Amino acid sequence: MDKPTIFISYSRTDITxxxxxxxxxxxxxxxP
Incomplete structure (x- = not known):
């Protein structure tokens, strides 16, 4: 169940x- 953590981490970087x-x-x- 480590995928959600990776997804959240990636999303935070992406949002920044x-x-x-x-x-x-x-x-x-x-x-826009």
Missing amino acids: FVRRLAGDLTQAGYN
Whole structure:
């Protein structure tokens, strides 16, 4: 049952990356 932990860990890293990417796009003037 170690898969959920890996998934959660991956999701946290992914969310951090997505937030950073979204922030960069917003600064560039891109509005989703």
